[in-house]
Amino acid sequence: MKNLKFLIIGIVFGIILSKSEVVSWYRIFEMFKFQSFHMYGVIGSAVAIGVILMQLFKKGIIKDFQGNPIIVKPKKKGFIRTFVGGSIFGLGWALAGACPGPIFVLIGHGAITILIVLLGAMLGAFIYGLLSKKLPS
Amino acid sequence: MEFISQPWPWYVAGPAIAFVLFLMFYFGRAFGVSTNLETFCTMSGAGKFSDYFKTDWKARKWSLVFVVGIILGGLISSQYLMTSDAIDLNPDTVKELAELGFANAGSDYLPAEIFSTDNLLSLKGIAILLVAGLCIGFGTRYAGGCTSGHAITGLSSLQLPSLVAVIGFFAGGLLMVWFLFPLIF
Numbered sequence: 001m002k003n004l005k006f007l008i009i010g011i012v013f014g015i016i017l018s019k020s021e022v023v024s025w026y027r028i029f030e031m032f033k034f035q036s037f038h039m040y041g042v043i044g045s046a047v048a049i050g051v052i053l054m055q056l057f058k059k060g061i062i063k064d065f066q067g068n069p070i071i072v073k074p075k076k077k078g079f080i081r082t083f084v085g086g087s088i089f090g091l092g093w094a095l096a097g098a099c100p101g102p103i104f105v106l107i108g109h110g111a112i113t114i115l116i117v118l119l120g121a122m123l124g125a126f127i128y129g130l131l132s133k134k135l136p137s
Numbered sequence: 138m139e140f141i142s143q144p145w146p147w148y149v150a151g152p153a154i155a156f157v158l159f160l161m162f163y164f165g166r167a168f169g170v171s172t173n174l175e176t177f178c179t180m181s182g183a184g185k186f187s188d189y190f191k192t193d194w195k196a197r198k199w200s201l202v203f204v205v206g207i208i209l210g211g212l213i214s215s216q217y218l219m220t221s222d223a224i225d226l227n228p229d230t231v232k233e234l235a236e237l238g239f240a241n242a243g244s245d246y247l248p249a250e251i252f253s254t255d256n257l258l259s260l261k262g263i264a265i266l267l268v269a270g271l272c273i274g275f276g277t278r279y280a281g282g283c284t285s286g287h288a289i290t291g292l293s294s295l296q297l298p299s300l301v302a303v304i305g306f307f308a309g310g311l312l313m314v315w316f317l318f319p320l321i322f
Contacts, residue, residue: 006166009157018214019145030226041151046293064164068165072167075299076298081281086304089276089280100170105207126190129187
């Protein structure tokens with residue numbers, strides 16, 4: 001039951017992504033066509049506030065619910081990994097009009113065909129796992 | 138109630154997402170969705186094929202519960218919180234999509250040209266969905282995160298790998314929309 005809070009946070013996140021139309025394929029197309037500010041505003045303002053939050057975590061002004069310092073795990077380094085991996089993800093993000101969060105939101109909307117995208121994404125993650133040691137980082 | 142039924146503008150959604158980011162860290166976890174794709178592989182027995190997947194998925198129950206929440210959030214929204222599925226698009230976008238063969242752009246969240254169930258009956262229809270998924274799954278795991286992990290968490294914490302990843306997201310997305318869409322559709 002200690003995970004119940006994550007269920008509630010997930011529900012809130014799903015509602016935000018639905019109500020702000022971030023889960024709409026069209027909003028992603030518009031973003032990559034630079035024809036709307038919407039997505040830039042959503043991500044930009046989230047990051048702007050996030051920067052402040054991260055500083056408050058780092059300086060120890062905000063602690064976690066148990067009073068421990070909040071540490072943000074560093075991302076794996078490597079130009080090829082992040083740039084090539086990121087670009088491949090970008091191709092899929094634009095084509096499906098959904099990144100992983102919205103894929104799950106759209107399942108909730110009852111979009112049957114998004115399950116094929118999810119299946120593909122699981123296969124993609126599986127292929128990455130098989131090749132992970134051989135890929136350049 | 139008016140606010141609940143209307144689409145939310147960016148200046149509501151962005152800060153609300155930052156609040157979700159705060160809650161995840163406050164409760165001692167990271168904000169990210171794409172690692173769950175690996176967890177699904179582990180749960181489906183991928184450990185038999187690669188040690189990469191020999192992880193303890195039970196340690197990631199919190200994240201699986203988060204994903205179940207996201208699905209429920211989508212369900213609740215579509216059932217109770219949305220008066221209309223129409224998206225108020227830029228008229229230029231609608232026109233360009235019409236030229237690509239997308240009719241009635243913005244009349245629903247998703248274009249029928251890609252997401253209608255009829256597409257499951259054609260090889261091209263299934264291939265588009267499956268290839269998009271493959272790129273998402275492979276790309277996010279290779280890059281080490283998606284929009285939540287890299288673009289939101291990583292940029293917020295001023296991490297260089299995340300900046301490179303986000304530049305990659307755009308390189309791929311722009312290539313798809315500007316150059317590959319006219320070839321695919």
